[in-house]
Amino acid sequence: MEQPLVDIQVLEIGGTVSVSAAGKKFSDFGANVVKIEPPSISEIRKIAPFPNDLFHIDHGAMHLAFDTSKKSLVLDHNTNSGKEIIRRLASQFDLIIIDLPALETAAIIAALNFDDSLMPNIVTITPHGMTxxxxDRIENDLSIFGWSTRSHRHSITGNPPLRYGPYAGVVQIGSTAAAVGIAAVWGKKADGIPRNVDIAGVEALMGNVDSAFFLWSxxxxxxxxxSGQSRGLYPMGAYKCKDGYMLFSAGRDPMFTKLCNAIGRPEVAQDQRFIDPEQRPNHFEEFKLILESWLADKNKYEAFNELQEKGVMACPVLDASELQNDPQSVFRNSYITQEKKGVGDITLAGPPFRMNGLNSESWVSRSSPNFGEHTNEILKNLKYSDQEIIALFRAGVTS
Amino acid sequence: MTSKMLSNINVVEIAEVWAGPFGCSLMGDLGANVIKVESYPRKSETRNAGDPRLDPRVAEGTGPIYERINTHHHGNRNKRNIALDIRTTEGRDVLTRLIKWGDILVESFSAGTIDRLGYGWEVVKKINERITMLSLAGWGQEGPYLGRIMFGVGFDAMAGHALIRGYEDGTPEEMIPILHSDATVPLTWIVAVLGALMQREKTNAGSYIDLAQIEDIAWQFPNIISEWTMNGRIPKPLGNSDPSIVPHNCYQASGEDRWINIAAENDLQWANLTEFMGNKSWSEIGHEWSSIIGRIKGRKEIDLAISDFVRQFDPFDLADQLQALGIIAAPVLAPPDPLMSPQLHDRNWFQIVDHPYIPERLLGGFLWKSEPDQPSWDRRAGLVGEDNNEVLLQLGFSTNDIDSMKKKDIIGETYVEERT
Structure with a gap:
């Protein structure tokens, strides 16, 4: 069976983490995704880690993960010649996703003066929107997360507000672009109307669930x-065991009773100190001691297996060295190895969803392109002559 | 013009909490016709509150508590609501007719539950061979953890995120679990189901999608696994810092619990920042901090210097001034700060929504704007069973059928305990 998005053509412009994450949602499911990168090198290619800590334009982990199954065209989008190439390409594409400063984005869109039938859907990503x-403000992964109200919500009083893991926010913004982008493609196929979608990163994060603002509103x-782990609804968080930590979400009944039974302390589930909402916060430390006493001689997987057997929501807190060996990950091939020329085997997360079976070929990931690997090929397909391609290179438009 | 992108798509939702329901709301924002089949007579998870005096999720008001819980409102706009007991014969008849009507069926039960309820994929595709069915169990539908229990907070733990999210040198014990998957999984599954519908255009057949939420989280953090496989290191929490950028941190500003994020990603931004701080020499050749290498070596001292400086400023004013100089700077917002943002007001981001049981407020808006068809808040979060009559009549049930189902508590508009 063909891959589901094999008929979709996507152009991504900007070279950021956001736009790369957006494009990957299409490319590994069969879409033809062309990544337009600036001669000054895409942001995503500059981000560590690199194999053996050796910087290389084609070897950065984020690039290797988020640019799979794409083609790379290096192009200066700020030049008239560059815009002309984008214009020629655009009429053949269903969707353009752009993550650039608003002014540069507007200039590219202005160059695409097609009628509706040729005009692709456009999704723009900017920190605060196109209006x-x-x-025109500049933000990064840290600052935009601060706007979203989530770093304040998920931090500890007396300490600075805290972002999630690096790039969590901008990857989420890219995923937002992919979701509305594919909807726009569907919509145009149905009604012939191209959509111009304006994603403001702040709005995309703050409007989503897990935002403190929406809940407050x-x-x-x-x-x-x-002030740390919940003292009112516990256990809800990580508790120390023999070889690391176990994470619990078992503060409400019937889960709390199941937990107390599972650790051989059924009386705790009847004890007013631990179940009366007004008394409970004062006895957090006592409960912690009870639970950690039970955990003390158990490693993560022993505790995990035993608690889950009794119906308790608890799971091990895994570190990077343990992810691939988790039995569920092994069974489902949740992590894959992919050969990258010049690097060897690299490890990547597998598909974010499985269509029509665990091992179906709806998801096929090919290694990320080298910088400008497809520049010549794409320009030739656009009917540029060899001499014209040389002239574009000489003028600094391509690389 | 209400968004019409997906106006030719019918969605049936039998899902709890956020990963399924919020995605269905986003589909509704895009114009899809969404019907939420809400659990009945058992309440949905997002309608369960503890003691309302102690549960901060409950909005003030006089109506039923289960209609005033913020977690319910945040995942259920732009859909119709029926409250149905699908364990009964008549309830199953309703669900079967909905599946015939639908293009997409979204379920988020633990793996195996939907099969036990009699609506596994093999059954569903016999009812409607063109439907796409999405299952959202945490670990997916296959594997040794089948039957185990997993909530959103666990995905971060088992994908390695819990150990990199935190303060430098901190432990996970005091960190608050997060629900990142609830925010991101909906964005992935929309791509999945629309991809399946595009495939249907060629095959005329539906698809089954198994989305293991933990795999979607793992997909988002390639740097975690790569740090181990490329360099044999286990990544640790970085707080708000970046190993290659200094300054890059969150600093306390004036006012109670007020903070600002500041980053200078290159020498020019650093020079502008030092000039603003009245210490231009810090960026001049000869000073150890004038190069990025020197700044990385002097990270602690630079953070201290900026901390001392920033404390005299309001974070909003300071961000305005630094942004004007091309420096990355942003206040850290907490409710109700967004209401004071000129940007969000200029873009008409906030939404006023009428609801019978909660006071009129400015609610958070949409994740995107689109032309020519902007998303609009056509339906507030439905009251329980609010659209029972409309939907069941549409499905071909008579008013007598509907009355009979109500009498048997197969459908309802109030929960049983509320009537006593």
Whole structure:
């Protein structure tokens, strides 16, 4: 069976983590994705880690993961010659995803003066949107997450607000672009109308669930910053065991009772100190001691197996060395190895979803392209002559 | 113009909490016709509150508590709501007719549950061979963990994120578990189901999608596994720092619990920052901090210097001034700060939504804008069973059928305990 998106043509412009993550949602499922990269080198190619800590333009881990199954065209989008190439390409594409400063994005869109039948759907990604007094502000993964209200929500009082893992926010913004982008493609196929979608990263993060603002906007109840793990609804968080940590989400009944039974302390589930909402916060430390006493002589997987057997939501906190060996990951091939010329085998996460079976070929990942690997091929397909391609290179438009 | 991108797609939702329901709301924002089949007579997870005096999720008001919980409102706009007991013969008849009507069926039960309820993929595709069915169990539908219990907080733990999210030199014990998957899985499954519908255009056949939420989280953090496989290192929490960029941190500003994120990603931004701070020499040749190498070596001292400087400024004013100089700077927002953002007001981001049981408020808006068809808030989060009559009549049930189902508590508009 063909891959599901084999008829879709996607152009991504900008070379950021966001736009690369967006394009990957299409490329590994069969879409033809062309990545337009600036001669000054895409952001995603500059991000560590690199194999053996040796910098190489084609070997960065984020690039190797998020640019799979794509083609690379190096092009200066700020030149008129570059815009002309984008224009020629664009009429053949279903979707363009752009992550550039608003001014540069607007200039590219202005060059695409097609009628509706030829005009592709366009999704723009900017920190604050294409309009408004902040449209030209520059942000990064840290600062945009601060805007979203999530770093304040998930941090500990007395300490700085805290982002999630590096690039979590911008990857989420890219995933937002992929979701609305594919919807726009579907919509144009149905009604012939190309969509111009404006994603402001701040709005994409703040409007999503897990945002403190949205929850507050419904009920108006200001929540103080946490002083650590919940003292009212426990256990909800990580607890030390013999070889690391176990994570629990078992604060409410019937889960709390199941947990107390599982650790051989059924009386705790009847003890007012631990179940009365007003008394409970004062007895957190006592409960922690009870649970960690039980965990002390068990390693993560022993505790995991025993607790899950009794119906308790608990799981091991895994570190990077353990991810590939988790039995479920092994069974499902959740991590794959892929050969990259010049690097050897690299390890990547497998498909984010499985269509029509665990091992179906709806998801096929090919190694990420080298910088400008397809520049010549794409320009020739656009009917540029050899001399014209040389002239574009000489003028610094391509690389 | 209400968004029409997906106006030719019918979605049936039998899902709990956020990963399924919020994605269905996004589909509704895009114009899809979404019907939420809500658990009945058992309440949905997002309608369960503890003691309302102690549960901050409950909005003030006089109506039923289960209609005033913020977690429910945040995942259920732009869909119709029926409350149905699908364990009964009549309830199964309703669900079967919905599956015939639908293009997409979204379920988020633990693996195997939907099969036990009699609506596994083999059954569903016999009812409607063109439907796409999406299952969202945490570990997916196959594997040794089948039957185990997993909530959103666990995915970060088992994908390695829990050990890199935190303060430098901190431990995971005091960190608050997060629900990142609830925010990101919906964005992935929309691509999945629309991809399946595109395939259907050629094959005329539906698809089954097994989305293991933990695999979607793993997909988002390639740097975790790569640090180990490329260099044999186990990544540790970085706090707000970046190994290659200094300054890159969150600094305390003036005011109570006020903070600002500041980063200078290159020499020019650093020079502008030092000039603003009145210490231009820090960026001049000869000073150890003038190069990125020197700044990395002097990370702690630079952070201290900026911390001392920043404390005298309001974070919003300071961000305005630094941004004007081309420096990355942003206040850290907490509710109700976004309401004061001129940017969000200029873009009409906030939405006013009428609801019978919660006071009128400015709610958070959409994840995107689109031309020519902007998303619009056509339906607020449905009251339980609010659209029972409309949907069942549409499915061909008579008013007598509907009345009979109500009498038997197969459908309802209030929960049983509320009537006593």
């Amino acid at each position: 408004g007094p902040y449209k 419904v009920n108006g109840a200001l929540q103080p910053r946490s």
